[in-house]
Amino acid sequence: MWPRVLPGRDNVTDNGNIKHQREKAALSQGWGHWEVEAAAGMAAPVRIFLLVLLLLGPGGWGRAEPPRDSLREELVITPLPSGDVAATFQFRTRWDSELQREGVSHYRLFPKALGQLISKYSLRELHLSLTQGFWRTRYWGTPFLQAPSGAELWAWFQDTVTDVDESWKELSNVLSGIFCASLNFIDSTNTVTPTASFKPLGLANGTDHSFLRYAVLPREVVCTENLTPWKKLLPCSSKAGLSVLLKADRLFHTSYHSQAVHIRPVCRNARCTSVSWELRQTLSVVFDAFVTGQGKKDWSLFRMFSRTLTEPCPLASESRVYVDVTSYGQDNETLEVYPPPLTTYQDVILGTRKTYAVYDLLDAAVVSNSRSLNIQLKWKRPPENEAPPVPFLYAQRYVSGYGLQSGQLSTLLYNTHPYRAFPVLLLDTVPWYLRLYVHTLTITSKGKENKPSYIHYQPAQDRMQPHLLEMLIQLPASSITKVSIQFERALLKWTEYTPDPNHGFYVSPSVLSALVPSVVAAKPGDWEESPLFNSLFPVSDSSSYFVRLYTEPLLIEEPRKGGLVKRLANLIRRARGVPPL
């Protein structure tokens, strides 16, 4: 029931695909040959000759080549119902190349580090997010793309990969180096293979989930050291275009900071006859109105980022800023944007009709040498007078009980839609040292038991693999559904404790995937032309939209080694001549 393919994909038969791949292979071989020549002759005259050849090339090739790679950049500023302001950057590099083949060595916009990763590990899709903070869906509304607190990594491998676990391990280690994150802590105790929740977002022929791996590290702290390598992947780095706003001192003074990398294969054209690779780098931040604005809720780019926009990225084919100016109240305007936008964009985003003011940085009337762009937002009326529109779906998770022996994990799923019930796919990953009592799994909605239509449970193995619980639950209209399961804490070996055992142990968040009914039916538009924030999740039909939400991670206290045990251990260590703990 989940959208697996992109629009327009359906009418392509496998035959056509294969034929086209052959064509493409021949093409890229030609290019490769040419590149080898270029590399071999390094003398200046040869270079000039080649330059001439290159300039003449496209004309003389006999067929019109589309640009091999392109960059689109986009910033969406959304004033949130709570009065805070969310800013979402998306940088999308599309490369019409067959990365899977070895021998692609000429990289232009697409970062080479990631491209090589794809071919080396035969990746089909890669999604990595590093997040500090928690997106509060209840108050901030449904996000374009939420990420769990900490680090999240999921990847689909090609079906040619023989040892997926080994590739996964190497992949996480390489990514750990690229992004300066502790992704090397991903091992079998926190990796799962979801059966239904994480379908490929890009083109996919088969969805054999044995090629999927998913892991979350809720403990990971995200900081400047992770932002810098992420910025370096951008074609303009942070020198020009929207990325000049990415200053760490501002981005980390926020209530929510999430940076992500998504790589997937997409259709090259409307008929989907061939495959391109898409790299999306997204960064979402939520600025706290109270702290930064000293109580005032008026905003400007300068106030948020302490920079203004002066020029577009010269490599970008599109560079736009969208500002959400939709008014929720009865009056037609609650927000005022300055400078007045030249164009506006209207569409159905996440099920509701939205209006955006659009600023195109490539337009000289917006940004030029003499004028910089500092978009300002003024509230005509204070936003708290309006009741914030509550999203149709949100969730909350907590630990019940007290004491160090047993407890209960509870997840509350809220469906606030007045009359539509819809199903939600819930994914829980629980570490092995919490022994789940599966017979205590209870799901209740409106006081009645709710039977999930699909359950996949994979029990944990001590020190080997975590619990995996996936359920498809129907949420009745305007209801709260409580999913609870009891657990008992296992005793750890005393070398298995973290250096700060009294901090507690993290349990990664639940993942909710749902097709939420829309208020307004969306018009099927051209996927390639629509703004980036609207095209991350493929649209299956117009009456509903796809949402993936995460709950907060949990911090659970474990029984600790007592002082006596530690003292005894120290005695033994002293006897062995090892420094004490």
Add this chain to the structure above:
Amino acid sequence: MGLLSDPVRRRALARLVLRLNAPLCVLSYVAGIAWFLALAFPPLTQRTYMSENAMGSTMVEEQFAGGDRARSLARDFAAHRRKSGALPVAWLERTMRSVGLEVYTQSFSRKLPFPDETHERYMVSGINVYGILRHLAASTESLVLTVPCGPDSTNSQAVGLMLALAAHFRGQIYWAKDIIFLVTEHDLLGTEAWLEAYHDVNITGMQSSPLQGRAGAIQAAVALELSSDVVTSLDVAVEGLNGQLPNLDLLNLFQTFCQKGGLLCTLQGKLQPQDWTSIDGPLQSVQTLLLMVLQQASGRPHGAHGLFLRYRVEALTLRGINSFRQYKYDLVAVGKALEGMFRKLNHLLERLHQSFFFYLLPALSRFVSIGLYMPAAGFLLLVLGLKALELWMQLHEAGVGPEEAGENPPHPLTQGVGLASLVAPLLVSQAMGLALYILPVLGQHVATQHFPVAEAEAVVLTLLAIYAAGLALPHNTHRVVSTQAPDRGWMALKLVALIYLALQLACITLTNFSLGFLLAASMVPAAAITKPSGPRALYAALLVLTSPAATLLGSLFLWRELQEAPLSLTEGWQLFLATLAQGVLEHHTYGALLFPLLALGLYPCWLLFWNVLFWK
């Protein structure tokens, strides 16, 4: 080879124990009491020190300056409260939202087992309001600042200060934990309802609406009680439900900011003794120590913080005292102390765990650790052990000379100690205990129908009646059970009673030292000397004077004496009756364990000694 496995040496040791038993017991008891009193003196009390690294070495600068705002908020709150007669929920929600908190409410209701005459409540329903200050991290940890509001408009200054602090905190970016600002109605009942709902458990039969907003694991909590715009001193309360104590580092933290802000801080209402070299300082600290022991032994939460401790949330209560002293502090000084405490708690990487969880406090900056106070109780319990040993040996060797004991099997009559004869007294006394625990609350309606009393009175009077009826027990049992060797009968019963008492006291001492020590100090002498021969009237008087109820009455007098508010006899009796009712109520509303412990454990045990005394 061993002292005990060698029969000759063993016999010598046995003779020593038998001969020197009485002096050893006296010595042990005196040593126990003396050790306890010595705890207030410097070699045994140590200076407190901050163990938690995250809170110790870092500096914070307090910037709170919202004194005027706090006062005006407090005035508004008091006015709204007077107008509506209940907690002004809408006003609180509005105010909290305007300072930028996520606001939630929780309604709860509870029907008490019988009317609470001290607080004048029976069917209780109320609404708690709380606001959560969110911050960057993912809401996995939080701190709580709570203000319990009673039925009248006391504590409105605390609400004002809390809201002003919330506004100040909201403007800062350094928070690494969520902060929950909680206003509870019906003081501790509201706190209990909120805590149970937060942890999604139901321990006490509270009916409450589920919480909509949570903020992860609560790391620490501070309860605030202020009833005036200015204070002369801040009193800190640490004793929680069932004598649980917060980690000592939390108290150290408070004391640090007392010193830093130059605030006058007290413990048990007593100032710190300045002079430890002369006798006055330690004498004063003995008083503080005794007050703490009495407070902890009572097992009742000494403030709203006491209920948090069950959930492993380190917590304490700060009370603003406004007395007739010259120098007064305004709300800014109190606010700064709180700000400092919260900022340092915010630095915590782990839960407070470095310092002591078991300690006694003879002064605010002095403590006695568990290793130093335990011997006091140990000496007292040793008396029971020695007595039991003596009885055991007498039972085994009575009538049998030490020389023959090894060769001939003991007389068959003496071997059958008559354990069967013990079953009846044990069962009857336990049944009395069970009746004491169950009947008063269960039978209150029957009592009110037949006697002209109110429910609360009925419960207390039934308690006393059943308690006194237990004294008639021996006259019933000795006829039922006929033993062939009457002397051995009481000895066996006393042996069992001694072991039973020693076990109970040891267990209590481990969890709540104060209660264990108080009970041991009062019950051990009478238990040790009781026997059915000799000056029976004297023994009986001693036993009655040291029964659990009498200990409670005596503790009340001592407590008021130490607080320099002595009671007259009638006042004392009134207070005693009220305390009994409170004890039963606290068991039902908060899960305090003192009442079941006394009714089901110590009272039956004490009845066994009574039984020994009147053995025929």
